Amino acid sequence: MTETKSGPRQERRSGSWLRTLALGRNPKTTLIRAAILALVCVVVFKCLLLPVRVEGISMTPTYADGAIHFVNRLAYLRREPRRGDVVGIRLTPPNGWSAPHIMYLKRIIGLPGETISFADGRVLVNGRILDEPYEKGPSNWNTDAVTLGADECFVVGDNRSMAKEDHEFGRAERNRIVGKALW
């Protein structure tokens, strides 16, 4: 008898406990909080910190194939890109503040006005060898010297062990640089 009487009461209690856990003590406040949180997430991850999944091996060993990273779109609001920065580069011309869905992830090795070339796998900036601690594998790349324009950076992946022909690298216009990789 006792069990049959306390059964529905217990159910009601557990139901209200679940409801409190899911919606909080004040459902209206919880819904407003959830809406604000969703809005903040959309703004942050659609406009400011773009999540990217690395596809391919051109940035190994720094960025492994399949790894998830973030590109900070605010990084270059107050300063210009620097040598050594890993940046996201859009494939289509900029269209307002809209974020691209696909971008190259490359490292800046040349800044505007500099002359860049590869000689036996080493990067030469204005004829001087660039120290690149991030580059690990052997490389035998050779290219002609390229002088960058006033709004261009030279970008390349860290994996120079792969064939030069299979690796996208070269001059990138400043307005195509979306932002800097967070880490």
Next chain:
Amino acid sequence: MKWPRFFLLAVVVALAAWAWVALHPDSERQIRRRLEGLAHAASFGPNQGYLAKLAGAQSLAGFCATNVEVNIDVPGRQEHGLAGREDIQQAALAMRASARALTVTFPDVTVQVSADQQSAVADLTLQAQVPGEHDMIVQEVKATLQKIDGQWLIVKAETVRTLK
């Protein structure tokens, strides 16, 4: 006016606006839809028969003007050109014969329509992937479109080197 009525009126106005935009799309929206259709026509699944392949290739060629020019210049590969719908159809058939399946999308599209609304340039990112395979092709493409007999058709398409 009580707020439920006001809310209902706002919903009706929003629905009417949405219906108007959906039924009377501007040139840019028409081109974007056309490009979505093109990506769909370029994609194909496995185990297609010859007739399905032919229909798919014809559908793809239907997005192009009769005098279309296509120039493909990808690093590490020989430059390749196609001219006319027939070439497009043959290339699409050859692709369907060589690959098991293919999924094509244009995830980033920028459209600039001319002032007379008769021509447009679309800069797009092409993403192509063979289902089940890890590697995918990503390529910047510039397409020039013209409004011919009320339809937006591609008159020129060329690959663009993002990094020069």
